[in-house]
Amino acid sequence: xxxxISADFWQxxxxxxxxxxxxxxxxxxxxxxxxxxxxxxxxxxxxxxxAPYAAxxxxxxxxxxxxxxxxxxxxGAVVLSVLIELLVYRPVAARAGxxxxxxxxxxxxxxxxxxxxxxxxxxxxxxxxxxxxxxxIHEWGPVQLSxxxxxEVLTCVGLVVAIAAFLAFTPLGRQVKAVRSNPGLxxxxxxxxxxxxVTVFAIAGLVSGACALWYGLLYTVEPVMGDKVVIYGFVVxxxxxxxxxxxxxxxxxxxxxxxxxxSSMWVSVQWTQTAVFTVLVVxxxxxxxxxxxxxxxxxxxAPRARLKKA
Amino acid sequence: xxxxxxxxxxLLASLALSVNLxxxxxxQVSVAHAAFAGIGGYTVGYLTTARDWPxxxxxxxxxVIAALVGVVIGLIALGLAEExxxxxxxxxxxxxxxxFATFDALGGVMGITNISxxxxxxxxxxxxxxxxxxxxxxxxLVFAVCWRIGESPYGxxxxxxxxxxxxxxxxxxxxxxxxxxIFAITAGMAGWVGALYSGWLGLATPTAFGFQLAMAVFAxxxxxxxxxxxxxxxxxxxxxxxxxxxxxxxxxxxxxAALWQLVIYGGLLVLMMIVRPQGLFAERFRHVAPPxxxxxxxLGERTAPVVRDLDAHPVVLKAEGLxxxxxxxxxxxxxxxxxxxxxxxALVGPNxxxxxxxxxxxxxAVVPDSGSVxxxxxxxxxxxxxxxxxxxxxRTYQDxxxxxxxxxxxxxxxxxxxxxGEHLGRLFVPGxxxxxxxxxxxxxxxxxxxFVGMADHAGVxxxxxxxxxxxxxxxxxxxxxxxxVLLLDEPASGVDSTWVETMLTMVDAVRAEGRTVCLVEHxxxxxxxxxxxxxxxxxxxxxxxxxxAELTSSARLTEAYFGAQ
Numbered sequence: 001x002x003x004x005i006s007a008d009f010w011q012x013x014x015x016x017x018x019x020x021x022x023x024x025x026x027x028x029x030x031x032x033x034x035x036x037x038x039x040x041x042x043x044x045x046x047x048x049x050x051a052p053y054a055a056x057x058x059x060x061x062x063x064x065x066x067x068x069x070x071x072x073x074x075x076g077a078v079v080l081s082v083l084i085e086l087l088v089y090r091p092v093a094a095r096a097g098x099x100x101x102x103x104x105x106x107x108x109x110x111x112x113x114x115x116x117x118x119x120x121x122x123x124x125x126x127x128x129x130x131x132x133x134x135x136x137i138h139e140w141g142p143v144q145l146s147x148x149x150x151x152e153v154l155t156c157v158g159l160v161v162a163i164a165a166f167l168a169f170t171p172l173g174r175q176v177k178a179v180r181s182n183p184g185l186x187x188x189x190x191x192x193x194x195x196x197x198v199t200v201f202a203i204a205g206l207v208s209g210a211c212a213l214w215y216g217l218l219y220t221v222e223p224v225m226g227d228k229v230v231i232y233g234f235v236v237x238x239x240x241x242x243x244x245x246x247x248x249x250x251x252x253x254x255x256x257x258x259x260x261x262x263s264s265m266w267v268s269v270q271w272t273q274t275a276v277f278t279v280l281v282v283x284x285x286x287x288x289x290x291x292x293x294x295x296x297x298x299x300x301x302a303p304r305a306r307l308k309k310a
Numbered sequence: 311x312x313x314x315x316x317x318x319x320x321l322l323a324s325l326a327l328s329v330n331l332x333x334x335x336x337x338q339v340s341v342a343h344a345a346f347a348g349i350g351g352y353t354v355g356y357l358t359t360a361r362d363w364p365x366x367x368x369x370x371x372x373x374v375i376a377a378l379v380g381v382v383i384g385l386i387a388l389g390l391a392e393e394x395x396x397x398x399x400x401x402x403x404x405x406x407x408x409x410f411a412t413f414d415a416l417g418g419v420m421g422i423t424n425i426s427x428x429x430x431x432x433x434x435x436x437x438x439x440x441x442x443x444x445x446x447x448x449x450x451l452v453f454a455v456c457w458r459i460g461e462s463p464y465g466x467x468x469x470x471x472x473x474x475x476x477x478x479x480x481x482x483x484x485x486x487x488x489x490x491x492i493f494a495i496t497a498g499m500a501g502w503v504g505a506l507y508s509g510w511l512g513l514a515t516p517t518a519f520g521f522q523l524a525m526a527v528f529a530x531x532x533x534x535x536x537x538x539x540x541x542x543x544x545x546x547x548x549x550x551x552x553x554x555x556x557x558x559x560x561x562x563x564x565x566x567a568a569l570w571q572l573v574i575y576g577g578l579l580v581l582m583m584i585v586r587p588q589g590l591f592a593e594r595f596r597h598v599a600p601p602x603x604x605x606x607x608x609l610g611e612r613t614a615p616v617v618r619d620l621d622a623h624p625v626v627l628k629a630e631g632l633x634x635x636x637x638x639x640x641x642x643x644x645x646x647x648x649x650x651x652x653x654x655x656a657l658v659g660p661n662x663x664x665x666x667x668x669x670x671x672x673x674x675a676v677v678p679d680s681g682s683v684x685x686x687x688x689x690x691x692x693x694x695x696x697x698x699x700x701x702x703x704x705r706t707y708q709d710x711x712x713x714x715x716x717x718x719x720x721x722x723x724x725x726x727x728x729x730x731g732e733h734l735g736r737l738f739v740p741g742x743x744x745x746x747x748x749x750x751x752x753x754x755x756x757x758x759x760x761f762v763g764m765a766d767h768a769g770v771x772x773x774x775x776x777x778x779x780x781x782x783x784x785x786x787x788x789x790x791x792x793x794x795v796l797l798l799d800e801p802a803s804g805v806d807s808t809w810v811e812t813m814l815t816m817v818d819a820v821r822a823e824g825r826t827v828c829l830v831e832h833x834x835x836x837x838x839x840x841x842x843x844x845x846x847x848x849x850x851x852x853x854x855x856x857x858x859a860e861l862t863s864s865a866r867l868t869e870a871y872f873g874a875q
């Protein structure tokens with residue numbers, strides 16, 4: 001009995017790490033969007049869902065093999081993400097002025113729901129048979145791990161590290177950081193703010209697409225697959241901080257993944273999601289009590305320039 | 311079929327109204343309304359199928375439970391910045407649905423699908439036509455409640471919270487109580503509507519109350535117009551009818567029409583947000599009749615500055631030993647000052663000396679680590695900012711902080727204390743007491759606008775004012791609180807010389823009214839003209855005091871202020 005529990009424990013731990021790296025990558029992508037553009041990018045769920053759908057349609061309707069089709073899906077998610085920023089968020093935020101956050105959130109939910117409905121009109125409302133390479137299961141002692149899970153972890157951790165390296169070591173990455181810390185000043189210094197936001201949305205699209213393709217191979221591709229994922233992404237993004245290194249998403253994402261899996265030892269599986277939200281609520285209650293985050297997260301608009309008489 | 315869609319439209323319109331009250335009027339960005347409706351729906355589903363409760367009782371239970379959850383959400387929301395509030399309500403929406411799907415008693419992931427045989431007061435609800443009356447009555451009731459709250463002094467405070475919570479608080483409004491109440495009320499209404507919705511559908515399922523419902527209702531609020539209730543109803547009915555039109559006119563299948571409807575909703579939302587973000591029906595402004603008769607000229611010519619004998623004026627406000635550290639930075643150290651009735655005291659010092667922090671400490675915006683502030687012998691430290699205003703100490707802001715989408719008159723009306731219509735209970739007492747009282751408030755506010763010479767601009771939205779004008783309105787707003795002590799943060803900065811002269815006259819007139827003024831000002835000419843007494847601050851400490859002539863004659867202080875010369 002004892003060994004059974006411990007066997008479960010190790011399997012759950014591995015599952016938690018697999019899930020956690022997935023959440024970490026999604027969170028890092030969202031945190032970048034939130035930190036740099038202040039857009040509540042709910043349509044992350046759409047770019048996430050779009051990638052496997054596009055890949056499926058490429059395979060199913062055009063007869064393209066899996067890997068090129070996956071690339072099509074990935075590229076589709078990137079392009080869609082950038083288009084949403086350029087054609088929807090940007091004009092909406094410009095019109096909304098100081099209420100941009102609400103306006104963008106609402107339109108984002110609208111775009112996401114409408115986009116997913118459109119996908120259903122094209123590909124049907126049921127789950128898709130999304131198959132690619134063959135899955136093999138490896139066993140290490142009590143623990144089972146599929147090659148897909150392994151690749152997913154590598155992809156996700158690789159993406160987070162790549163984003164961090166991009167921000168730290170490339171000129172464009174440094175421009176992204178500059179806009180993140182002070183968009184107004186960065187604009188004055190000649191940094192193209194549009195180029196920066198296109199870059200972060202492209203990265204977000206890439207991350208969501210890559211994660212969704214692996215998820216699709218592991219589980220199912222269905223219209224509602226993005227709903228829960230995007231919220232977990234937000235949770236990780238906020239817990240890790242939206243204006244810090246993406247590497248911080250790794251421990252937070254892994255923590256959320258482990259919490260979710262471990263909690264299934266004590267409560268029924270359906271309650272694991274609730275365990276994660278309980279942690280989030282506790283965090284928010286603490287935050288609410290301190291109530292000092294308003295300025296540290298979204299800087300107040302600068303006071304009107306004062307024209308002092310000499 | 312059309313009657314069924316009409317019922318749906320009426321119910322969604324009710325939901326849209328409650329969302330508009332929370333999001334459009336109070337500016338609380340919550341996406342949890344579908345979840346609150348879900349709480350209502352599941353309450354009805356469970357209580358009618360498993361517990362055999364009468365339908366009416368379950369409706370009440372649904373509203374009460376949803377309202378209680380709303381209180382909890384409101385409590386957490388109090389100290390949260392906008393994006394954390396959104397995060398919380400998003401997570402809450404998903405969690406609620408997740409929790410429902412967990413319980414076998416609630417049907418698991420399939421939900422409760424056997425709600426039937428309902429009746430209200432003996433009238434059975436079988437056919438779609440039977441549901442028409444309860445849905446219509448609900449819409450009328452919800453509209454009445456939202457209208458009464460939104461278009462009243464209470465609603466004015468909500469709009470103030472939407473525009474600038476801190477500024478509204480510093481006019482003496484208990485914004486905490488308002489926020490919690492509005493979360494509870496709108497959640498309760500959503501619970502009631504959700505309960506009816508489930509009863510009508512015959513089911514309560516996780517998908518019925520998911521993000522699609524949240525989005526549909528948002529689309530109705532946005533297309534109809536934020537903070538416009540009629541717009542929400544019109545948009546709800548128009549948007550709900552898209553699906554039957556697609557089915558009947560275009561000949562689409564039901565499931566396909568539902569998907570097309572979502573696509574159209576999303577498209578409309580984006581289009582509306584870009585083309586006409588205020589919605590089809592814009593927010594209503596209070597109609598203001600232009601001032602009648604000749605202009606009241608309160609102000610005479612300003613006399614030459616008189617230095618008052620301070621001892622003849624009793625101390626109104628006395629601060630002692632105020633200290634505040636932010637981490638390693640000492641923002642205020644052993645701060646002490648006295649304000650005397652009917653005098654003007656100036657606080658001068660170099661940038662970063664802590665003058666605005668001193669105001670923040672006095673008004674409770676920042677809680678001091680140590681020290682005491684006595685106003686007429688009454689301790690202010692430890693009280694909320696809005697209580698301090700009501701106790702008689704009000705401030706203005708350096709960056710003015712008018713509530714930009716409210717008219718000048720509404721800005722000033724908001725500041726009037728003890729308004730009859732700010733009490734929820736009284737809003738629903740029949741009679742015209744609330745509107746009579748509000749007319750009186752408008753008259754008072756008009757007088758204060760007249761006092762600063764801005765009565766002509768009463769109906770103008772605050773964001774259309776020039777900087778100088780907005781400073782005047784902000785002064786009249788502070789005066790309207792009737793607080794005897796005013797802290798004015800740089801009243802004459804950032805305006806040209808004509809305006810400086812106007813401000814001087816105003817502040818002088820405020821003193822002539824018998825009020826006590828403390829001002830932070832960089833323009834030493836202003837201080838010289840006005841101040842009876844001056845404190846000099848450096849690095850969070852008051853290092854000298856006296857008349858401005860005494861201070862400027864000190865070589866050390868001049869150097870500290872202007873730098874080495």
